[in-house]
Amino acid sequence: MLKTKLSLAALLVSVSLLSACGDSTTNIVEKDPIADDDDDHDHDHGDISAVGRLVISAKDSNLVSVYELEDGSLLDTFAVADTPSALAASASKRYALVVQRTTDRVEFVDGGLFQEDHVDHLHDYQQAPALSSFILSESRPTHITSTDSQVAVFFDGDAASGTPAALAVITDADITTDSNGYPVLHYSTHMHGAAQARGEYVLSTIRDANSATTLPDKVGVYHAHDDHFHEELVFDELCPGLHGSAQNEHVIAFGCTDGVLVIAQEDETFTASKIANTDDFSGTMRIGTLVGAEHAEHLVGFAGASMFAIHAEDGEMELVDWQGTEGASLVGYGFADGGEKFVLLDSLGYLTILNYHGHEHEGAAEEPAFEIAGKVQLTEADVSTMPEGSRFELAISASDDKVYVTNPIDNTLLTVDVADAEVVATKQLSFVPHKLVWLGIAAPAEAHDH
Template structure:
């Protein structure tokens, strides 16, 4: 063999082979790839182009298409607020690696519903019940369009289900409960979230219940207590996707009263009516076994409850009762009010679902409580409290009678921002329709019933008024929909 002649040819062949292999593996341009492999350009042209649709919370313009990527990334979130658009998080906060089995969603079905679509980002909406008419309006926050007006028998109080998709509209004076698909929700997959929309619409037919009041949502069920006959009706949220509004169970206490029940599966916590209750407030809380409720703890004039990470907290006239629930039973402990709260109890407990950090108010004070331990903290308020709503990241937004709003950091136990927002509220006028609050990511929404408007306030910018939204009718009970479920 003539090695001097063949070695350069062999080396040249190896170099060409390696060059072709590197070109096929590397991320080259289409022109370079076509030069190395004529079929590559054909295959690339058959692949669909990546979507360049704007976020649903942005308004596209002809200039947007000419804006380069660097300028788009430099946009500040406040630009959306100035335009009256709420912020939204990018859905692609993780890599959809086709080779990574943890992101393999092949065969994954969409949630039930003819109009369900998966979208890239949260689609924030407001559900607003009219305070004087039987209408629940679903408002798209990006366009300010009323997507649906769901008819109800009368004015309703709204409660969100655990999955965030459905609303419970309870009508105390009309002895009825309706379920509504709000049409905007997210499903947490651990390292990422899938977002969905659907046409907002009623689910099934309304359910007759005698004066339905407290609605308690847990992982197990939606439990609605009917004050008129002391009966609690339980519904499975999963059934709502099928349009099925059948009760899955019930608890009959046998005595009309303003009560509550919370379903934890093997253990159910319920109020215990006393002999002379006459439709009023119960004085004890217990464990329900079928229709029999065995007293667990005293709770004079019980009113106000919140589901925590391991049970339920109940507000009483002279104390707070914290109940830890297990599959085999429950254990209660008493938390005493601070001295500054001794003269005036709390009636409502406010916190994010299953959070252990809770806020409550009496007429002039704010109570902050961590059920994991420690003594409750009492803070003075500049004016009487009107209403409060939970926000993300262990926060809450409080409205006081002077028209000011306050951002509360429950973890720090402090009010971190205060600003004037709406008109003063006359708490002596019991017939007046009071403002309500709903909170989303970096935004709080405050109704003005007299003006028929909703203020959008930037909670990340000292409650700057981002915009004023005009709604039909008289805005009453309100919920923010389409939140990131994480």
């Protein structure tokens, strides 16, 4: 079973952790009183949090904590089955996916902030965080990608045990209702794969079972039919050593050793093409990570610490001079401030902030897609004292211009204003932080359109 349910006894024992991409078309928002679990239904009539909440896991621990960003207060701490290997946000950013890769499990923490479409307006809700009974259970959950309506969870499978890979596409409604009717794709062999959900379709990787590598080299289109997928198309274009995927409104892309495989969607038709590596690539350099945002024209590709702006529709790939810190590796990145910025967190504790000029507006063609806006030194501590197995970690707000960084050297949480390129708050944590993710009610995309 891909999904399992916890009995009450199991819950007690456990207490000890890239679609129909539509945007909201209304800007009317009502705020409900804060929900309370008390039987008498008394409510705290304070405002709903606009800045959101953070879920932070503790190093070498199965504990995950939920913090209210409005005042920095600790709302609750939950014990999951095992130490989280990663945290990710669900499609609407209500839930945190608590990935436990080595024990084949994904649990879900309800952050308590969510929005419902009431036809003539969007209604905001706030309630206490909670550990959900919804669980995904399959071999080696690894790559998680999301749109604003769906999350694709790719399970690599396990070569040693002969367990094949699997893929699940879920929505926040599936998590909320504890559903088992979401579509699942079961493979016949293991692979270190990737997938991108597109409404009724999912584009996912394919690996030859006789391949000497765990990396796939093909991509297929699969159509959801109730609780499973049917294969619709396998593209002829090869993508050797495939690793990394992303999408925007028009295209889906996968990283290959020889370039980027780009798949365009027009209604129910998918077509593939290839953008070859440029002269900026040398040796074993290849795009192994891709980042996208729905309304961003460019995808961002990383070959190590080298950043490339990829305009997939025009078939262009350009090296971005982001002036990385010498000797540093990248540990976090992503679009921020509603897509107006792109941030890069490095291993030496610097946050580089880039302005993104790739939107369709007058003059865009006359300036680079990404341009340095600022660089913030997050710590003056000796980074060689970083605890073994730890690193700086990044979470990006979807409601404002803030990003959050945890520093395991001194167990602090930093709030960075990317518009002003400065640290605006520091919070002392009572544990060594490991992973973190932002949850909350995202700002409407219209607020950032040009």
